[in-house]
Amino acid sequence: MSWKKSERLMDTIKHYSGFPATGVSLRQMVQFGERPSTGTLFRASQFLSEELPIRLAHRVQELGDLPDGLNDIPSIQKVQDWYSQSFEDITTLPRPNLPSDVRERLLRPMKQNGRDSKILSQTTHNPSVKQGQYRSQQTNGNSNGGGKGSSRRYYASTDDEGDWPPELNDYNKRFSRTLEGIKRRHDSVVTTVAQGILEYKRKRQRMQIDNNIQSFLDRFYMSRIGIRMLIGQHIALTDQKQAIEPNYVGIICTKTNVRELAQEAIDNARFVCEDHYGLFDAPKVQLVCKADLHFMYVPGHLSHMLFETLKNSLRAVVETHGQDKQEFPVTKVIIAEGKEDITIKVSDEGGGIPRSSIPLVWTYMYTTVETTPNLDPDFNKSDFKAPMAGFGYGLPISRLYARYFGGDLKLISMEGYGTDVYLHLNRLSSSSEPLQ
């Protein structure tokens, strides 16, 4: 059955797109603790059932307003329909009819139990993000509990003595299942948009995308990271499967072991490199990192960024020195721990990048690979084999992941020698999502 958007739906979407997104910080996301209560989850569902439609609505509007006929490209319209459909899924999900005492109880703050305040005391403002740098609103404070007019609050711990009516739990489950469906629907958004841009470039005979489209893609993919973070977090919190794994709050690990993740990314990147070039032994990578270095982060995000930068380095090393070399120069991964940041430097001797090309490496679709691998819509299926390179998405998307939690990704090259990539990860974790 194919889905059709109604005029009424588009009007509602337009209305929602008039509200600003509300940014959430990593530290607000971990306030839920390892086992959030039914009431707390319900409050979070309520927040998300308004916040996600606002964010989806912004994207629907923006896709529709793309200039120069880009909004008419079929792949782009397909993605726009996915966003509209997901908007509809959330806004039409029936809410439980709760008796007034339950509604009041939901707004009543829980007695302090000390756990949240411990996590909070370890965090302060991120000085690298300027006040007012992003347009998203901050959620108001992070004190516990309700207060008047506070339904627009992501985390609110609720009074949890005694049972909640079963409707709450039912709603939480239904809401979480709806989110699962949405997450799956949007799995291939990145490749479908990329496909759309390719079609557009072909149709308009453009070599590079202009600044407008570049900043649209930055906003669009950043927004996607945020939406998927909130959705992934909420599903994991509702399942409470993570309670088996200590140190996890949803998909956030409060003690992400940096060294272990880096070693894993190195092994994976070397494996892909051996496979791609038919090498017996990929170029070596040396890891310098304290064994017990850990901080609060989303392991999946960190793995992604490390894997992408390492693939780039290994490719540069192999292609600069020739595939049939026996020995390659060693790539170094150095990890430092500061008060503000954990910084990871990936240093290779892969010949560097000419200075004039540096701005290009941050543009989507910029790649020095001759033939881009096929953009298969099944790209995200689990049996998908990661390519060595070829989409020109590795660096720009990794930088968005870094910035999403208040970090950054920088690249410095010495043409004729090699490249240093600096991955700064903010460990204070209080900066709100950088949404525009």
Ligand SMILES: Nc1ncnc2c1ncn2[C@@H]1O[C@H](COP(=O)(O)OP(=O)(O)OP(=O)(O)O)[C@@H](O)[C@H]1O
């Ligand atoms: N360490 C490096 N040394 C030399 N050139 C690099 C390095 N990292 C990136 N580049 C250059 O920047 C380009 C863009 O990198 P990016 O990772 O964004 O895309 P890609 O590797 O071409 O494709 P993919 O999307 O699969 O990662 C590369 O094609 C390469 O020319």
Ligand SMILES: [Mg+2]
């Ligand atoms: Mg790459």
